[in-house]
C-alpha cells in the first residue's frame with residue numbers, strides 16, 4: 001500500500017514538473033511591475049542599468065546628508081537648549097566654517113553633476129543605429145512604424161478585460177505589440193498626432209514625451225528576450241490609462257522572420273525593400 005502511494009506521488013510530481021516546464025516554454029518571460037513592488041524592476045538595457053545605478057548612488061549621498069543634518073540638529077537641541085546652556089555664546093561669524101559649508105555642498109553637487117551629464121548624453125541617442133522605429137502617440141493608442149523596413153506601420157490598441165487571453169496582464173496587453181530584436185542599437189523617433197503622450201518602459205529605462213509638432217529621439221538596446229510592459233506616462237485625456245506599451249523582444253533571427261510576415265501584413269508593398277536587405281545583411285542573415 002505504502003509502495004503504491006509512493007509511486008503515485010512520484011507520478012503526480014512528475015506530471016507537475018512536466019506542466020511547469022511546458023508552461024515555462026509556452027509563456028514568454030514577462031517584465032513588468034508587480035503589485036506591492038518596492039523599488040525598480042531589474043534593468044534590462046544598458047541605459048536602465050546606468051540610470052538605476054545612478055539612482056542608487058544618489059540615494060547613498062542623500063541618506064548621508066539626511067543623517068548628518070539630523071545628527072547636528074539633535075546635538076544642538078540637546079546641548080544648546082535654554083536649560084542645558086542658559087548663557088549662549090554671542091559668536092556671529094566663523095570664516096573657516098562659512099568656507100567649509102559653501103565648498104562642501106559645491107563638491108557634492110559636482111560629484112553628482114559629472115555622472116549625471118555623462119548619463120544624459122549616454123541615454124540621449126545612439127550614434128550607430130542598426131534599426132530605426134517611429135513611435136506616434138494618439139488619443140488613445142500607439143502607432144509603430146519601421147521606416148527602413150518597407151514602411152511597416154500598425155496601430156497598437158489595448159485589449160479590453162473581456163477579451164484578455166490567459167497570461168495576458170490586465171490593462172497592459174495590446175493587440176499588436178512593438179516587436180524588437182535584442183542586442184541591437186535601436187533608434188526610436190517619437191511624435192504625436194494630438195496631445196502630449198509619454199512612451200515609457202521602466203525595465204528598459206525609457207521614458208520620453210511624444211510632443212505634437214516635434215520629433216524626439218532616444219534609443220534602446222534590449223538585453224533579454226521576453227515581453228515588456230509599460231504605459232503612457234503623460235496625462236493625455238480620458239483614456240490615458242488605456243494605452244499601454246507592450247514590447248516583444250525576440251532574437252535577431254526571429255525578428256527577421258517576423259519582418260517578412262509583418263511586411264506582408266503591414267508593409268506598403270509585398271516585396272522586401274532595399275533597406276530590409278541591407279539590415280538583414282548587417283545582421284548576417
Ligand SMILES: [Cu+2]
Pocket residue numbers: 137138140196197198232233234235236240243
Ligand atoms: Cu497618452
